[in-house]
Amino acid sequence: MAGEGGRFGIGYALLPKKENSFVRESLVKLARSRGIDLVKIDMGRPLVDQGPFDCVLHKLYGEDWKSQLEDFRSRNPNAVILDSPVAIERLHNRISMLQVVSELKIENQSETFGIPKQIVIYDRETLFDSQAWELLKFPVIAKPLVADGSAKSHKMALVYNHEGLNKLKPPIVLQEFVNHGGVIFKVYVVGEYVKCVKRKSLPDVSEEKLNSLESSLSFSQVSNLATHQKSDDKYYKMMHLEDTELPPQSFMADIAKGLRKAMNLNLFNFDVIRDTRFGNRYLIIDINYFPGYAKMPGYETVLTDFFCDMVYRKEREVVVEKNLVEEYTQEVLVAATDGRQVLSCEKEVRKIVPNSCCSDGEEMENSIQV
Numbered sequence: 453m454a455g456e457g458g459r460f461g462i463g464y465a466l467l468p469k470k471e472n473s474f475v476r477e478s479l480v481k482l483a484r485s486r487g488i489d490l491v492k493i494d495m496g497r498p499l500v501d502q503g504p505f506d507c508v509l510h511k512l513y514g515e516d517w518k519s520q521l522e523d524f525r526s527r528n529p530n531a532v533i534l535d536s537p538v539a540i541e542r543l544h545n546r547i548s549m550l551q552v553v554s555e556l557k558i559e560n561q562s563e564t565f566g567i568p569k570q571i572v573i574y575d576r577e578t579l580f581d582s583q584a585w586e587l588l589k590f591p592v593i594a595k596p597l598v599a600d601g602s603a604k605s606h607k608m609a610l611v612y613n614h615e616g617l618n619k620l621k622p623p624i625v626l627q628e629f630v631n632h633g634g635v636i637f638k639v640y641v642v643g644e645y646v647k648c649v650k651r652k653s654l655p656d657v658s659e660e661k662l663n664s665l666e667s668s669l670s671f672s673q674v675s676n677l678a679t680h681q682k683s684d685d686k687y688y689k690m691m692h693l694e695d696t697e698l699p700p701q702s703f704m705a706d707i708a709k710g711l712r713k714a715m716n717l718n719l720f721n722f723d724v725i726r727d728t729r730f731g732n733r734y735l736i737i738d739i740n741y742f743p744g745y746a747k748m749p750g751y752e753t754v755l756t757d758f759f760c761d762m763v764y765r766k767e768r769e770v771v772v773e774k775n776l777v778e779e780y781t782q783e784v785l786v787a788a789t790d791g792r793q794v795l796s797c798e799k800e801v802r803k804i805v806p807n808s809c810c811s812d813g814e815e816m817e818n819s820i821q822v
């Protein structure tokens with residue numbers, strides 16, 4: 453826990469692109485001023501030999517990194533790992549990613565939410581199998597099943613008709629393309645903080661387009677295109693980002709909270725579109741672990757608040773736990789000396805079960821595990 457001078461250390465393990473965009477001087481300085489030192493983890497050395505860290509912040513995958521985190525966790529049970537690799541893995545598959553949305557229950561009278569109709573295709577035969585198509589109709593978006601952050605995993609195709617299927621390479625998810633007025637909402641989640649912003653998206657597809665000769669359109673990371681790419685494009689000139697109303701904040705916050713709890717993740721964003729056929733129906737189409745927070749206004753403050761919350765909360769928990777153990781030890785010792793059996797125990801202190809009084813303090817201490 454808090455090291456010398458009451459400071460906290462947060463180790464980060466990120467790819468160079470992410471490190472450049474996220475670990476800005478402005479963030480490092482603000483965190484430092486509030487007692488938190490952001491320290492780069494040296495990937496050339498074992499994680500367990502570094503630190504001490506009160507928290508590890510990471511966006512790296514692979515078995516080696518996972519086992520390094522496990523070792524670290526077992527040797528530093530009080531450190532916080534943001535986030536758990538198992539929880540992150542759910543987002544690496546575009547089916548399991550959205551399954552959690554289908555399971556969410558949120559009470560709301562005026563808005564509804566869900567996911568677009570979709571099927572998963574593992575081989576080319578199924579791609580042309582009419583049974584597989586019973587659920588879907590054109591246009592569809594073909595997305596790689598795997599969403600592991602590679603350039604390949606972002607390569608998509610908007611498919612207008614059967615001919616367009618020829619170019620696809622399973623395993624893919626075929627998802628109904630839903631007209632949404634060319635604007636996507638990105639909802640950034642940082643623990644309890646939730647911020648929704650607008651970005652440009654693919655334009656609506658008209659009936660005319662469906663009947664044209666074109667069979668598909670390939671694209672990648674539309675909402676992340678550089679500004680000049682957007683302004684050169686005639687589609688983007690047609691769209692009016694400023695005029696689009698944001699979804700109700702409390703509705704997005706409820707969904708964010710539900711997802712955070714269900715996925716056991718603190719750092720993620722989700723992409724939402726508003727179905728133009730209904731106006732109050734929202735569809736979640738993508739969830740990303742540790743997204744580009746630096747694009748979020750005031751990200752330094754939001755992230756620093758969150759880091760403080762994490763490390764201070766953990767410290768409080770450790771202190772409370774320690775006090776409970778001390779109190780309980782005291783109670784047991786007193787009971788031991790006057791021959792009583794201890795029946796009550798605080799909820800948080802588990803496995804303290806000397807079933808009758810021990811005769812001496814030493815034996816008692818050995819039987820206490822938290």
Ligand SMILES: O=P(O)(O)O[C@@H]1[C@@H](OP(=O)(O)O)[C@H](OP(=O)(O)O)[C@H](O)[C@H](OP(=O)(O)O)[C@H]1OP(=O)(O)O
Binds near residue numbers: 473673747
């Ligand atoms: O770097 P950025 O700012 O473009 O962030 C990317 C995200 O952009 P966003 O914040 O949603 O606009 C981006 O979100 P989208 O896929 O564009 O919805 C991803 O989260 C991407 O990570 P990965 O390639 O899926 O591992 C994110 O990329 P990494 O920074 O993690 O490489």
Ligand SMILES: Nc1ncnc2c1ncn2[C@@H]1O[C@H](COP(=O)(O)OP(=O)(O)O)[C@@H](O)[C@H]1O
Binds near residue numbers: 595608652672738
């Ligand atoms: N079902 C859909 N209907 C309409 N547009 C979609 C749909 N799914 C994705 N898109 C568009 O395609 C973009 C990329 O899809 P997304 O699933 O977010 O992949 P990525 O992980 O690469 O961001 C979205 O930002 C949005 O513009």
Ligand SMILES: [Mg+2]
Binds near residue numbers: 723738
């Ligand atoms: Mg996306």
Ligand SMILES: [Mg+2]
Binds near residue numbers: 599738739740
């Ligand atoms: Mg994504």
